[in-house]
Amino acid sequence: MSTPLRCLIVDDVQLARDRLRRLLGMIEDIEIVGEAANVTDALERVHEHAPELIFLDIEMPERDGFALIADLPESLRPAVVFVTAYDQHAVRAFAADAIDYLLKPVEPERLKQAVERVRARRAQWSPQLVAQLQQLGGETHYPDRLSLPVDHGIRLLALDDIDWIESAGNYLCIRTGNETLILRETLTKMETRLDPKRFARIHRSRIVNLSRVAKLLPLYNGDHTVVLKDNTELGLSRTYRDALYRALAIEH
Structure with missing residues (x-):
């Protein structure tokens, strides 16, 4: 067999x-x-x-x-x-x-x-x-910044500046502090460009910078709320819960 x-x-x-x-x-x-x-x-x-x-x-x-x-x-x-x-x-x-x-x-x-x-x-x-x-001959090397088209050229965005990313159809909303940048790209394609040691998907429509995560709050149905250091609250679906726990080295 x-x-x-x-x-x-x-x-x-x-x-x-x-x-x-x-x-x-x-x-x-x-x-x-x-x-x-x-x-x-x-x-x-x-x-x-x-x-x-x-x-x-x-x-x-x-x-x-x-x-x-x-x-x-x-x-x-x-x-x-x-x-x-x-x-x-x-x-x-x-x-x-x-x-x-x-x-x-x-x-x-x-x-x-x-x-x-x-x-x-x-x-x-x-x-x-x-x-x-x-x-x-070694690990995959991920870029430290993204090149984003803007009105009059290209903007170089350091990955460390990204708080989280959310999809909106075929577009992405990249949150950086008080600024939101728009990029025409799917979330799945973006995920392949990001180091999984630094970023993790928490929902089918969201990726979060792991360094921004402050705490996880469990909900009654097995889902969680991810609270960032700036107190932003994002939903964590059960599909991605275990992977996020592993990425954050949390035992559960």
């Missing part, structure tokens, strides 16, 4: 997710670690469960499947098999390095073939990872 392949199902239609789950249940060594109905929730599941494979619908409300691929951090790049009712996206899908492209209704045998393709690719992941680590 091989190691189970950890999978995430992303589709805005519940019936489609249920059917795919049933079909995957007929294939050996498959572990479904979660489901999501939209890109935002899918990103949370990726951070929470680190799946090796995403079965991804393309046309979904608000943001499509390609937006999810664009937002995935480099450190969490699962294989992708598109599952869609439309064939016109195939060229773009394979350009995005998809392993396979399945049309709905999915045939069990085609699904099995797609899984086998992913397993064949997975057999190459470990030696590739070792080679990459040897080539890097």
Whole structure:
């Protein structure tokens, strides 16, 4: 028996997710670690469960499947098999390095073939990872400042000056003291640019500078409030609670 392949199902239609789950249940060594109905929730599941494979619908409300691929951090790049009712996206899908492209209704045998393709690719992941680590020869180096476009040029912002960052659609609000800077970028992309020893996500829409955290206040439902040194209060969701505790070296 091989190691189970950890999978995430992303589709805005519940019936489609249920059917795919049933079909995957007929294939050996498959572990479904979660489901999501939209890109935002899918990103949370990726951070929470680190799946090796995403079965991804393309046309979904608000943001499509390609937006999810664009937002995935480099450190969490699962294989992708598109599952869609439309064939016109195939060229773009394979350009995005998809392993396979399945049309709905999915045939069990085609699904099995797609899984086998992913397993064949997975057999190459470990030696590739070792080679990459040897080539890097050390830890990832993160910048100490950000370059932000402004009206008449570029502003260089030291990361130490950032208190916290909040997403607003495809824009970011970067809070620095009494100033708020606006940047057109997703929060997930920004997260890949920040040193995880200095910054941590506390909510699907917020990242905080760890040096600004003064205390954590538990709430009744398992969520917390993060209180910064300037008394700003930010919500901490359960999804990111344990990771924040580890980043702050707090035992709980």
